[in-house]
Amino acid sequence: MLISKIVSITMLLWALYPENPYGYYVLLRIVLFIVCIFFVIDAKEKLNTPMAVAFGITGIIYNPVISIHLTREIWTVINVLTVFLFGLEGFLFRKPNGGTDEQE
Template identity: 35%
Template sequence: MKLLLNLTADAFLAGDVGNMAHQIFRGRLDTAYNRARLLMVRNVAVIVAIASLLAVGPWPYGYYQLVRVVVFFAGAYCGAMLWRTDQRNLAWGLFAAALVFNPFMPVHLPRELWAVLNVGAAVLFGVVWYCQRG
């Protein structure tokens, strides 16, 4: 907000009232967009955390394939959104999860190790959900 006020004050002092109005309007849109993006990341993170925790139990093989696809795309999406907000450490963690759960070039590991990775993914997405609360 302080940056927005500084920008509008600079525009006012320069006599560019049209630019000042544009900056105010754009600031409101950016704020609404950021809130919507924050809400979407939180929703995706909680869904993936629950799905990853459920994957520890005995399910048909199709559920594990579904979890792999969901964690891959959610990790890539949430990582990109967090990268834009300068939360680079969480973004790198999400990109690593997307790489491990990649359904196109699958990593073949024993079931016990996948259980640990599923719990790790659930914790990672839980941390994302917790850090994105507003």
């Protein structure tokens, strides 16, 4: 899960570069949709309903089949918020001893 989080955050930050070709954003949607599905499943297994809902909504937003067409400025805000969501996920799934479930 850590690798998928790092790849997602890197892709989201790279998406802030305005000169990317359209194909990059299609790839971004596909990757984030798949990663969000895995995070929804993981959050549900850990009984973390708020994070499951957050990643579910994020997955719907990045759905590559039924695209949501927004302006570049709105997508920039959504991408930044998604980076924060992935970062927040690490803190919310932290074990009491300071580790995360991903380090097992």
